[in-house]
Amino acid sequence: MRKILPLILLAGLGFLTYSCDNSNDDPVVVNPGKDNDTFPIMMDATGAFTAANNYTLTADINIQATDVVLVYRKEGNMWQQIPKTYYIDDVTGLPTNRELDYNFKFNSSEVNVETKANFNQGTQMTSAETAKYLNNQTFRIVLVPADPAKKTAKASNSVDFSDYNAVVKYYNIDESKVQTINAH
Numbered sequence: 001m002r003k004i005l006p007l008i009l010l011a012g013l014g015f016l017t018y019s020c021d022n023s024n025d026d027p028v029v030v031n032p033g034k035d036n037d038t039f040p041i042m043m044d045a046t047g048a049f050t051a052a053n054n055y056t057l058t059a060d061i062n063i064q065a066t067d068v069v070l071v072y073r074k075e076g077n078m079w080q081q082i083p084k085t086y087y088i089d090d091v092t093g094l095p096t097n098r099e100l101d102y103n104f105k106f107n108s109s110e111v112n113v114e115t116k117a118n119f120n121q122g123t124q125m126t127s128a129e130t131a132k133y134l135n136n137q138t139f140r141i142v143l144v145p146a147d148p149a150k151k152t153a154k155a156s157n158s159v160d161f162s163d164y165n166a167v168v169k170y171y172n173i174d175e176s177k178v179q180t181i182n183a184h
Contacts, residue, residue, distance in 0.1 A: 040171035043180070044140055048136060049135075057139070064108065065107075068145070069104070069111055071139055073102055081161065082104060082113070086099070142173070
């Protein structure tokens, strides 16, 4: 027994010495090309564009500064990516060639969806146009991880961000878990 104990200790010491080798300082990468701190999240924000809110709706979010925000406007039962310009039909007594733009800006804590126009939105729209373009508007805000490791030409063609359904499929987003928030 006394002859075996030193051999066992020597083997254990050799194993510890080998396993504690710190000469390889390569970083450990789990799921290369994936952003593991952000998960795709969707939320619906509803509100009305008025002169009182400067035709801007604000939705509160919380993301990393490097992540991406996509915004889609609900039009009927479909989603249209913004920015988007609408050319409003000419109406007698109102300016011609009216253009209404939806756009958005974001930072790590909020998304601002806004309308801009080449006419006065408060006085130079019919009530039907106001109902269609300004009142009770719903926007789907999609928060997705930025993925700098996928900046190759092949990867950039992997999802069409203008196609809402393609984004949902690509990021495996569960639409039944969409949060509803009020824009302010």
